[in-house]
Amino acid sequence: MLIGELVKKTQLSKETIRHYEDIGLIRGIKTQANGYKNYPERLVEDLKLIGLAKDLGFTLKEIKSLLSLLQKGQLGRSNLNQVIQKKISEIDQKMSALNQLKERLNQELARTCSPQETLKIMTT
Amino acid sequence: MLIGELVKKTQLSKETIRHYEDIGLIRGIKTQANGYKNYPERLVEDLKLIGLAKDLGFTLKEIKSLLSLLQKGQLGRSNLNQVIQKKISEIDQKMSALNQLKERLNQELARTCSPQETLKIMTT
DNA sequence: GTAAACCGTTGGGTATACAACATGGTCAAG
DNA sequence: CTTGACCATGTTGTATACCCAACGGTTTAC
Secondary structure, three states, rough: OOOHHHHHHHHHHHHHHHHHHHHHOOOOOEEOOOEEEOOOOOOHHHHHHHHHHEEEEEEEEHHHHHHHHHHOOOHHHHHHHHHEEEEEHHHHHHHHHHHHHHHHHHHHHHHOOOOHHHHHHHHO | OOHHHHHHHHHHHHHHHHHHOOOOOOOOEEEEEEEOOOOOHHHHHHHHHHHHHOOOOOHHHHHHHHHHOOOOOOHHHHHHOOOOOOHHHHHHHHHHHHHHHHHHHHHHHHHHHOOHHHHHHHOO
């Protein structure tokens, strides 16, 4: 796959993709004889995952380490498990932070909504 | 409260607090006769909330709009409700993104863990 | 009454995550 | 065989979110 196709499939700009390539966030990209690069299909999924993680406030650096976990077999098992669990607990922390935010917004909703409106919202 | 006390209570640097002040993220800070500023107690909570939101990938700009919601009575009701609901749905999106990430990491854990280890993790 | 600790303002610097060129090579259609 | 769409590389620029240092004024402790 050439970069243009990847751009279409991911909605990312080619600069972004190139940037991710530069910093080693996406890998396994081979340069063909003509100088064009061959982006494997796999990257479509990888880039989606990167987008998710980025939206959640993970830095590209963090995502890089996160992704390297998902490319199996690069670390010892116990080591790998540790890192994964650390990430999971980070995620749990973020989850609870989200819940707190949501709580506060819901309180605000309850204060400002008419009873009818509130009911409508809470049942959808 | 002077800035030093706020620094201690929030663990933020004074530059960060000043920065938030500059961009209007925190307000209601009055300058006293001696030139020193009086930071209201309220800000301790506000800054904690800002920290939460920041960790979740909200920009300071977004947080500013988020906070303005929580300072009641500045918008018409239906208008306010709309904005709050938009924020809540953003939060829900982030939640589901987190769940996806967690899923993938858990799969990885399952693949790389010994059965015993996996069991231990899943029961804690 | 002076030194240490604190305060405000300003201006410059840094890291992250790109975007926007400029330049030059490659390919596919007609 | 040229033109337009596509590609690669490199440099510079931008926005965000700060950090740090310098300068000078203020307050507190001795």
